[in-house]
Amino acid sequence: MSSGTALAERLYPRPTFAELYDAHFTFVWRSARRLGTPESNLDDVVQEIFMVAFRRQDEFEGRSSVKTWLYGIVFNVVRAHRRELAKKHPQVMDDERRADPEVLVDGTDGPQEQASKREAAQFIDRFLDSLDDDLRAAFVLAELEQLTAPEIAAVVGLPLNTVYSRLRLARIAFAKVIARHQAGEARRTR
Amino acid sequence: MSNLDEAGRALLALAGAAHDPTDADRARVRAALAGRLGAAAGLGLGTVAVLGATAKAAAGASGVASTGGAGATVAATGIGSTLAMKLVGVAVAITTAAGVGAAVKLARRSAQAPAAAKSAEMHGRRTVVAAAPPTLPAPAPAREPEQSTSKELSSATPASEPTPRHAAPSHAAPNHPAPSLTTPPVAQAPSPEAEAPAQIHTRDVTDTVPHRSAVTVASASDHACPPATYGANPAARRSESAVADEARLVHDGVRARRAGQPACALSLLDAHARYYPEGVLAEEREAERALALADLGRLPDARLAAAAFLRKHPASPLGVRLRHRIPGLQIVDEPR
Numbered sequence: 001m002s003s004g005t006a007l008a009e010r011l012y013p014r015p016t017f018a019e020l021y022d023a024h025f026t027f028v029w030r031s032a033r034r035l036g037t038p039e040s041n042l043d044d045v046v047q048e049i050f051m052v053a054f055r056r057q058d059e060f061e062g063r064s065s066v067k068t069w070l071y072g073i074v075f076n077v078v079r080a081h082r083r084e085l086a087k088k089h090p091q092v093m094d095d096e097r098r099a100d101p102e103v104l105v106d107g108t109d110g111p112q113e114q115a116s117k118r119e120a121a122q123f124i125d126r127f128l129d130s131l132d133d134d135l136r137a138a139f140v141l142a143e144l145e146q147l148t149a150p151e152i153a154a155v156v157g158l159p160l161n162t163v164y165s166r167l168r169l170a171r172i173a174f175a176k177v178i179a180r181h182q183a184g185e186a187r188r189t190r
Numbered sequence: 191m192s193n194l195d196e197a198g199r200a201l202l203a204l205a206g207a208a209h210d211p212t213d214a215d216r217a218r219v220r221a222a223l224a225g226r227l228g229a230a231a232g233l234g235l236g237t238v239a240v241l242g243a244t245a246k247a248a249a250g251a252s253g254v255a256s257t258g259g260a261g262a263t264v265a266a267t268g269i270g271s272t273l274a275m276k277l278v279g280v281a282v283a284i285t286t287a288a289g290v291g292a293a294v295k296l297a298r299r300s301a302q303a304p305a306a307a308k309s310a311e312m313h314g315r316r317t318v319v320a321a322a323p324p325t326l327p328a329p330a331p332a333r334e335p336e337q338s339t340s341k342e343l344s345s346a347t348p349a350s351e352p353t354p355r356h357a358a359p360s361h362a363a364p365n366h367p368a369p370s371l372t373t374p375p376v377a378q379a380p381s382p383e384a385e386a387p388a389q390i391h392t393r394d395v396t397d398t399v400p401h402r403s404a405v406t407v408a409s410a411s412d413h414a415c416p417p418a419t420y421g422a423n424p425a426a427r428r429s430e431s432a433v434a435d436e437a438r439l440v441h442d443g444v445r446a447r448r449a450g451q452p453a454c455a456l457s458l459l460d461a462h463a464r465y466y467p468e469g470v471l472a473e474e475r476e477a478e479r480a481l482a483l484a485d486l487g488r489l490p491d492a493r494l495a496a497a498a499f500l501r502k503h504p505a506s507p508l509g510v511r512l513r514h515r516i517p518g519l520q521i522v523d524e525p526r
Contacts, residue, residue: 018232029211121208
């Protein structure tokens with residue numbers, strides 16, 4: 001075991017913090033945003049995530065993957081940030097909660113066929129904003145970050161079945177939004 | 191594991207990389223972290239990376255954009271390397287002055303003819319920034335000696351590129367950057383002399399920037415604070431060198447502030463306000479001015495300046511920095 005560990009260490013030396021940053025900055029930034037960090041706070045939150053990662057870097061030894069470990073930190077920091085935000089500036093969260101994905105794309109081309117990536121991204125953002133935080137996390141990690149359900153369970157620290165049920169609910173919500181949009185499309189083009 | 195229907199899947203794929211960070215984001219956060227964590231984090235090369243990214247962002251801002259990732263190559267034709275240095279000097283000056291966020295903004299403003307590039311054109315010279323080859327650069331060396339912020343602009347160590355934006359491979363969508371959300375416009379090399387003889391890597395040029403006495407564009411010494419030497423010639427202000435003059439003023443102001451001389455910074459920025467009230471860099475000047483006031487401890491003034499800035503430029507990326515840096519500026523972004 002120990003010689004195996006030593007071999008692993010030699011073959012795959014533990015990344016330095018700088019390497020960790022370089023390798024994972026993109027997904028940390030992206031996930032922090034998708035999990036609901038307002039753009040104006042993104043710098044601070046991403047910094048905080050890496051501060052936590054720095055403090056805890058010894059933890060990921062022997063863990064399943066650095067990435068899953070980092071996702072856990074992203075998830076927790078963003079959640080804490082959103083709670084604080086909700087306390088301090090409830091109106092921001094209320095506005096977000098009222099977000100309706102339909103509003104944004106109404107009157108534009110359908111997101112599936114013609115619309116630009118930007119519109120698609122806005123559509124998704126609106127949809128994510130309309131979910132509660134639990135469903136949002138499940139959906140983001142599964143559908144946008146392509147984590148498996150067991151990985152998500154590890155990240156959010158919940159039983160696998162809970163993850164599955166949240167994921168199911170989020171997908172139903174997404175399907176409804178898409179269906180509603182398609183219906184709107186059909187009406188407009190008739 | 192997923193059972194979304196076609197339409198939903200297509201939509202998610204389209205939305206793909208929309209929230210990927212820019213190189214400027216990466217460098218900015220890195221520099222901030224290096225500042226907070228100190229040498230222990232081994233992020234020292236972040237300062238160099240900032241310069242590299244800054245130069246790249248500058249290239250984007252001058253309308254001759256580089257695609258993110260690998261280092262852009264500046265090719266100066268006919269004139270040789272001095273002009274290349276000069277132009278990059280201007281670009282870097284503008285970018286540094288504007289802050290990285292502003293560089294991104296400038297890049298977004300691609301509709302407006304970029305002033306720096308224009309001034310180069312008016313000299314009848316051409317600069318081509320060729321897009322970097324699609325191959326990705328070698329990963330940044332993990333450890334570099336830690337450099338303090340004060341050394342930030344005088345470092346002569348080779349610049350390390352930040353690792354490519356798409357290093358993290360983990361999402362479903364195709365990794366094409368979303369159009370115009372964050373990436374600078376794709377490089378165009380309109381010059382017929384594109385096969386220029388002299389090819390200078392931007393980062394090499396960047397390295398020369400600290401020794402700007404050798405570069406025509408820069409004349410102010412690092413620590414002197416002589417606003418009178420700027421914009422003194424009204425003719426120059428109307429000429430094509432006005433942009434360079436502006437950039438110098440704001441850039442030196444930024445440097446002074448970062449070097450812990452906020453009073454000097456303020457006088458330079460005020461000089462800019464006098465000479466170029468509606469200059470190309472007016473927005474950056476106002477933001478920097480608020481920061482300099484805050485550094486001076488004049489918080490009420492800083493808040494006023496910042497609030498005025500935010501009213502005038504509600505969509506400016508520099509606003510984010512003001513909100514972060516100026517305590518008591520209780521303004522929350524509207525949700526999108």
